[in-house]
Amino acid sequence: MCLATYILAAAGYSIEPFLWISTLLKLCTPRFQRKRSYVYAGIHIYILILIKQYTLFYFKCGMFNVIYPLLLLIYMIIMSKYLFENTLAERILCIGLLFIVSIITDALAVALWITIFHTPVNTFSTFKLQHVIITFIARFMAALIYLIFFKKITCRLASNFIQCNEIIFLVISNIFMAIPLLVIFYDTKLIHNNTVVLFFIVMGQVTISSITTIYIIILLYRKRMSDFKNQLKLQQLESALQANSDIKELIQKLRRLRHDMRSHFGMIKSLYTSGQFHSLEKYIDDVFEDITIANDIYTLGNTQITIILFHYQRLANEKNIIFSSRVFAEELPLSEKDITSLLTNILSNAIEAAEKVPEDKKSIDLFIEKRENYYFLKCENTLATLPKTKHGRFLTSKEQDTKRHGMGIEIIEGIIKKYSGRILIDFNEHIFSITVHIPCK
Numbered sequence: 001m002c003l004a005t006y007i008l009a010a011a012g013y014s015i016e017p018f019l020w021i022s023t024l025l026k027l028c029t030p031r032f033q034r035k036r037s038y039v040y041a042g043i044h045i046y047i048l049i050l051i052k053q054y055t056l057f058y059f060k061c062g063m064f065n066v067i068y069p070l071l072l073l074i075y076m077i078i079m080s081k082y083l084f085e086n087t088l089a090e091r092i093l094c095i096g097l098l099f100i101v102s103i104i105t106d107a108l109a110v111a112l113w114i115t116i117f118h119t120p121v122n123t124f125s126t127f128k129l130q131h132v133i134i135t136f137i138a139r140f141m142a143a144l145i146y147l148i149f150f151k152k153i154t155c156r157l158a159s160n161f162i163q164c165n166e167i168i169f170l171v172i173s174n175i176f177m178a179i180p181l182l183v184i185f186y187d188t189k190l191i192h193n194n195t196v197v198l199f200f201i202v203m204g205q206v207t208i209s210s211i212t213t214i215y216i217i218i219l220l221y222r223k224r225m226s227d228f229k230n231q232l233k234l235q236q237l238e239s240a241l242q243a244n245s246d247i248k249e250l251i252q253k254l255r256r257l258r259h260d261m262r263s264h265f266g267m268i269k270s271l272y273t274s275g276q277f278h279s280l281e282k283y284i285d286d287v288f289e290d291i292t293i294a295n296d297i298y299t300l301g302n303t304q305i306t307i308i309l310f311h312y313q314r315l316a317n318e319k320n321i322i323f324s325s326r327v328f329a330e331e332l333p334l335s336e337k338d339i340t341s342l343l344t345n346i347l348s349n350a351i352e353a354a355e356k357v358p359e360d361k362k363s364i365d366l367f368i369e370k371r372e373n374y375y376f377l378k379c380e381n382t383l384a385t386l387p388k389t390k391h392g393r394f395l396t397s398k399e400q401d402t403k404r405h406g407m408g409i410e411i412i413e414g415i416i417k418k419y420s421g422r423i424l425i426d427f428n429e430h431i432f433s434i435t436v437h438i439p440c441k
Helices: 003-027 036-058 062-083 088-117 121-125 129-162 165-186 195-273 277-296 303-318 336-354 407-418
Strands: 322-328 363-370 374-382 388-390 393-395 422-427 431-439
Touching (some): 003 036, 003 062, 003 088, 003 129, 062 088, 088 129, 303 336, 336 363, 336 407, 407 422
Parallel strands (some): 322 363
Antiparallel strands (some): 363 374, 374 431, 388 393
8 A cells, every 4th residue: 555545544534623623613612712722632533533543444343443433422522521611411412413424424425436336345444545535525525514504504503503402312313323334334244245235224324314404403493483482572571561660650750840840930939039049049050950850751752662762761870871862753663562672672782781881981872763765773882892702693791601692682683684674783892883774664
């Protein structure tokens, strides 16, 4: 065997550790910021794979070649504890799927080679150039799966995906179903080197894995939609309860203001008629301090928006945030519950970010107006640190240890999409802005 074949084989075996570590970094939460630890882990896996291949071709230990991949799988699950912050179930799920993909792509590559070139099955148990070529074919298919599925589709679903404990049983079942395929692959005498039998075994495994994958996708979609709807209902209920409380407080403020104005005007008249002008001036100054209560009371045409703005104005005042709102639209082309969800999510996120800013720079600016063919909404707030993202989703500080990562932004996007609108999110080191366009009905 020439040196070039060994070099090609070594290069082919290096692809799998790279794909495994890259995929885990995409799906899981890294424990370390530096990539050095993960490079070392990839090299470690690469060495273990070389040991496995050397044992396979030069010692012909049949059962060892079946047990070794499972031991490697267990070792990776243990090692991942020190590299990623995810739970054991989440790590088993991710690594188990990678293990299944590796076995299936190997089996498919062999089946395709046998089908096209009619090569005897037993030739794959020896180290030859065709084995190296098949290794590259299998790793190429695995790379395609990584690029198409893990990097593109799973990027947005990753947080829901790894927290979906319901599918762990399916993944473990697929691993155990792949064991017979490993046994046959490393000892083709069990099927008397029959190409047809091997082909049907591989196709059966691929079919089962495909059905399982489709089921997983459906399960994830349903879970995602269920979480979204439950979160939306909970938020609407909280908003309704808060609205009732705010209405009562608003009415009390208006009554108190009306009662106080009557008393104030009576006292002013009395001081004026008695000629106590110095006392009158001092009293008027004191009255102006009480009249500032009117600044908290919005008088918009839309009662619902008025109540929402009143609530967040009060909340901003409690946190020493300058809250400015300019609303030039009597209504929005949304249902009442969607108006509540949209504004409460936007303003809650704004207050959460602005309250971390130094005292003299805390501010929120909300602007709403009706334009020719659409309604325009823009909210800007100051921020202390750049927003964190994970798998394409925004994280808020209160959500980083929960399963509701970035749910507020997701709800906003869902509402805007429902009304065929557009949303633009932009931020720099100092300002976070969200702009919404909603077509007129």
